[in-house]
Every structure is written in C-alpha cells, then in structure tokens.
Amino acid sequence: MTFEELFFDLVYAFAVTQLSHLLLHHQTTQGAIQALILWFAVWLGWQYTCWITNWFDPERPAVRGLLFGITLLALLLAAALPEAFGERGMLFGVTYAVMQVGRTVFALCAVGADHPLAANFRRMMVWVGAAALFWIAGGLAGEGPRPWLWACGVACEYISPMFGFPVPGLGRSRTSEWTVEGAHMAERCQAFVLVALGETVIMTGDTLAENGVWSAPVILAFLTAFVTSLATWWLYFGTSGKDGSAAIRHSGDPGRMAAYFHYIHVILIAGIIVMAVGSDLVLAHPHGPARPVPAAIMAAGPVIFLLGSLLYKRVVYGCIAPSHLTAIAALVAGYPLVIHMDVLDAGMTMTAIMLLAGFWESRILRHFPAAGA
Incomplete structure (x- = not known):
C-alpha cells in the first residue's frame, strides 16, 4: 500500500462522517434507504479504484495523476452527500459518473488493445457506462424517481462483477483471469x-x-x-x-x-x-x-x-x-x-x-x- 493510496483514503474518512451525520439527522425509513444508496456509491467509487491500483502501480506519474484526480472528484462527491437527494443531486450524479467512467477509460487506454485485461475493461466500460446513465438521469429527475434510478445504477456496478461483466458479443470474464496481489x-x-x-x-x-x-x-x-x-x-x-x-x-x-x-x-x-x-x-x-x-x-x-x-x-x-x-x-x-x-x-x-x-x-x-x- 502506497502513500498515494493513503492520501486517497483520507477523502473517505470525510465521506464516512457525512454518511453518519446524514443517518443521524434522518432517522426514518426514507433516510435509511437514501443513506444505503449513497453508501454503495461511496463504496463502489473506492472499490473500483482499489482494483485499478492492484493492476497499475500508483507511484507511476500517470497513475498517480489519475488517483489524485479521482481524489478530487471523491472529495466533491463527499461534500455533496448531505444534499444528494436534494438540490445537489445533479452534481452528485454527474461527478460519480465521471469518476467511474473516466477511471475505466484510463485503464483501457493504459493497457492497450492486446493486453490480457483489455477485454475485461471493455466489458466493465459497458456496465459502468450503463450505470452512469442511471446516475445522471437520477440527478436530472425529481426526488421521487431519483432513489429508483440510482438504485439501478448501484445494481449495474455491484452485481455485474458477480457474473464477470457479461456483454453480448464480448462474453464474460472469469475471476481466474483477474491478476490479484x-x-x-x-x-x-x-x-x-x-x-x-x-x-x-x-x-x-x-x-x-x-x-x-x-x-x-x-x-x-x-x-x-x-x-x-x-x-x-x-x-x-x-x-x-x-x-x-x-x-x-x-x-x-x-x-x-x-x-x-x-x-x-x-x-x-x-x-x-x-x-x-x-x-x-x-x-x-x-x-x-x-x-x-x-x-x-x-x-x-x-x-x-x-x-x-x-x-x-x-x-x-x-x-x-x-x-x-x-x-x-x-x-x-x-x-x-x-x-x-x-x-x-x-x-x-x-x-x-x-x-x-x-x-x-x-x-x-x-x-x-x-x-x-
């Protein structure tokens, strides 16, 4: 684990605090559902970055730049958490979509077309792209449909890896192909x-x-x-x-x-x-x-x-x-x-x-x- 990753984690200390305060001040079923959806967004943003730093050395300048860029987006995301289901919904949805899609685009460009992981990143791109549409649509929508749209976005990114990011014409990944340290x-x-x-x-x-x-x-x-x-x-x-x-x-x-x-x-x-x-x-x-x-x-x-x-x-x-x-x-x-x-x-x-x-x-x-x- 590198100092770049530890710096990235500092933002998530703030995000966790924001979620705790959100739940503390909204002790209702609706508040719990909203906190759960936002927690999945926080976690998925961190989790996908964790896999990237498993596959790419975070001390390389390009990867370090990516990590710092994601850190900035994650900080903006965390700051918007209390009003994500209110007036900052669009900001939250777009920021999250940019973070997830941008990270995957970087990975695709970094590995090249012939790398063994390239096919996996292509499939991942399809799923995070679909999720991004739900996150942006949720930001544009009113507070009524927003939880449903964002829940669909969460499902795209949380469930798809269970089945190897299956995509018609591209097949699916096998976990045995994922190189892991x-x-x-x-x-x-x-x-x-x-x-x-x-x-x-x-x-x-x-x-x-x-x-x-x-x-x-x-x-x-x-x-x-x-x-x-x-x-x-x-x-x-x-x-x-x-x-x-x-x-x-x-x-x-x-x-x-x-x-x-x-x-x-x-x-x-x-x-x-x-x-x-x-x-x-x-x-x-x-x-x-x-x-x-x-x-x-x-x-x-x-x-x-x-x-x-x-x-x-x-x-x-x-x-x-x-x-x-x-x-x-x-x-x-x-x-x-x-x-x-x-x-x-x-x-x-x-x-x-x-x-x-x-x-x-x-x-x-x-x-x-x-x-x-």
Missing part, C-alpha cells in the same frame, strides 16, 4: 475499516466535546462508545484481520477471493457507520428512554457488522463463527427488552454482547489457519 487487496480493505473506525472515534470525541455538562452518565456513555469501537477493532483485527491476505494469496482463485472481500466489506463497514450513529445517540441522550427507532439503530449497527464479520470469517477460515451467530441472535431477541431501558443501559448491553463475542472468537481462532494457508 493478495496482500495489497486485503490491506486496502483493512485500511477502509480503519478509516471507518477512525470516524467512530472522531464522532465520539466530537459529541463529548460539544456536551456542556460532563456528568457521570455522560462520561459512562463516552466510555461505552469507546469500548464499542474497541470491541469492533478486536472482532476484525484482533482475531482474523492478518489472515485475510494469506487467504487470498493461497487461494486457487485469488480473483474470486478478492471479489468476495469487496462484497463482504461493504456490509462490515456499513455496520461500523451505523454503530457510530448509535454511539452518538448514547452520548447525546444517556438519560433518555431508548425509543423504538433509536434503539433499532443502536442494535442494527452491531447486527450488520457481525453479519459481515460472520461472512468474512466464512471466507477466510471456511467455517461459521458460532460466537457471531449467538451475538446476532442475542441482539435481535433482546430488542423488545432494550426499548424499555434507558439509552445508556441499552448501549452498555449491546457493547457487552460485542465484547463477549470478541472474547469467544479470540479463543476459537487463536490457532485456526486461514483457508488455503
């Missing part, structure tokens, strides 16, 4: 997890700083939010994070394994984003009752993250983690009880479940080899 792909995903965790720490500190009275419940809520971030780190990095690169490197089909990583990490990081919102709710109103909607957000974050972690460990180790299944079941089953608690008590309960899952998992995976290792 295992350590690089795993490190890039791990870097985004760290970016998202960093955002949760920033939100925790920022919310505490803005709180006028640092009473005992507020300090306890602060500690709960921090321990939640720590438990999340433990469940990912403390138990299996280092085994990811080995799983890709020793796989019989590294391209497929790397694709699995990207499909799974969109779930993992979404869970971290929602957990950041939940921690903010605990810090902002530790004395208040855990009403149904805030309680659902507080429970949804850990459930989404544990589901992603469950799938991640299934790919890395080839087994199902009972600790995660048990923790998910406890969080879901405990929701009817949580809504009758104070926010602080509810937050502490969910944090305890995360910690227990991490302790259980670390005991199980202490000597468990990565799949294919």
Whole structure:
C-alpha cells in the first residue's frame, strides 16, 4: 500500500462522517434507504479504484495523476452527500459518473488493445457506462424517481462483477483471469475499516466535546462508545484481520477471493457507520428512554457488522463463527427488552454482547489457519 493510496483514503474518512451525520439527522425509513444508496456509491467509487491500483502501480506519474484526480472528484462527491437527494443531486450524479467512467477509460487506454485485461475493461466500460446513465438521469429527475434510478445504477456496478461483466458479443470474464496481489487487496480493505473506525472515534470525541455538562452518565456513555469501537477493532483485527491476505494469496482463485472481500466489506463497514450513529445517540441522550427507532439503530449497527464479520470469517477460515451467530441472535431477541431501558443501559448491553463475542472468537481462532494457508 502506497502513500498515494493513503492520501486517497483520507477523502473517505470525510465521506464516512457525512454518511453518519446524514443517518443521524434522518432517522426514518426514507433516510435509511437514501443513506444505503449513497453508501454503495461511496463504496463502489473506492472499490473500483482499489482494483485499478492492484493492476497499475500508483507511484507511476500517470497513475498517480489519475488517483489524485479521482481524489478530487471523491472529495466533491463527499461534500455533496448531505444534499444528494436534494438540490445537489445533479452534481452528485454527474461527478460519480465521471469518476467511474473516466477511471475505466484510463485503464483501457493504459493497457492497450492486446493486453490480457483489455477485454475485461471493455466489458466493465459497458456496465459502468450503463450505470452512469442511471446516475445522471437520477440527478436530472425529481426526488421521487431519483432513489429508483440510482438504485439501478448501484445494481449495474455491484452485481455485474458477480457474473464477470457479461456483454453480448464480448462474453464474460472469469475471476481466474483477474491478476490479484493478495496482500495489497486485503490491506486496502483493512485500511477502509480503519478509516471507518477512525470516524467512530472522531464522532465520539466530537459529541463529548460539544456536551456542556460532563456528568457521570455522560462520561459512562463516552466510555461505552469507546469500548464499542474497541470491541469492533478486536472482532476484525484482533482475531482474523492478518489472515485475510494469506487467504487470498493461497487461494486457487485469488480473483474470486478478492471479489468476495469487496462484497463482504461493504456490509462490515456499513455496520461500523451505523454503530457510530448509535454511539452518538448514547452520548447525546444517556438519560433518555431508548425509543423504538433509536434503539433499532443502536442494535442494527452491531447486527450488520457481525453479519459481515460472520461472512468474512466464512471466507477466510471456511467455517461459521458460532460466537457471531449467538451475538446476532442475542441482539435481535433482546430488542423488545432494550426499548424499555434507558439509552445508556441499552448501549452498555449491546457493547457487552460485542465484547463477549470478541472474547469467544479470540479463543476459537487463536490457532485456526486461514483457508488455503
């Protein structure tokens, strides 16, 4: 992983913060759907760039220039996130389309017509071009049809790689043809997890700083939010994070394994984003009752993250983690009880479940080899 890529990742720390604040201020079904669509846009922009830096050296001047250009577009995209479904919809849609199409055009020009990856980039160009039409159309359309059009754009770019970017007359790609450097792909995903965790720490500190009275419940809520971030780190990095690169490197089909990583990490990081919102709710109103909607957000974050972690460990180790299944079941089953608690008590309960899952998992995976290792 290079300094150019780390610089690129800085923009996504801002994007994750924007998404967290969007969900925090729109605690409705519509707000959740909008945040989900925008999260996929953020993730796909990052993911496709990650594959480009796997295939092209980001320290080469031309590739570095591409990466910095995408960084600028991503920053503009992140700044437009809060009003993407409002007055900045056109700006968001066009910026995203230019980023995705421009990156693919660069790749096509860079590899040349006879390169083994050229056919794959041609197929990719068809799909990102189709997605671009939906993103631009969504920007032009009113707020009613915009979510539907942008959801179609997401589907074009997220689902098409599952089937090898199939195009009539051009065929489809096979993951065995995708040259992948295992350590690089795993490190890039791990870097985004760290970016998202960093955002949760920033939100925790920022919310505490803005709180006028640092009473005992507020300090306890602060500690709960921090321990939640720590438990999340433990469940990912403390138990299996280092085994990811080995799983890709020793796989019989590294391209497929790397694709699995990207499909799974969109779930993992979404869970971290929602957990950041939940921690903010605990810090902002530790004395208040855990009403149904805030309680659902507080429970949804850990459930989404544990589901992603469950799938991640299934790919890395080839087994199902009972600790995660048990923790998910406890969080879901405990929701009817949580809504009758104070926010602080509810937050502490969910944090305890995360910690227990991490302790259980670390005991199980202490000597468990990565799949294919």
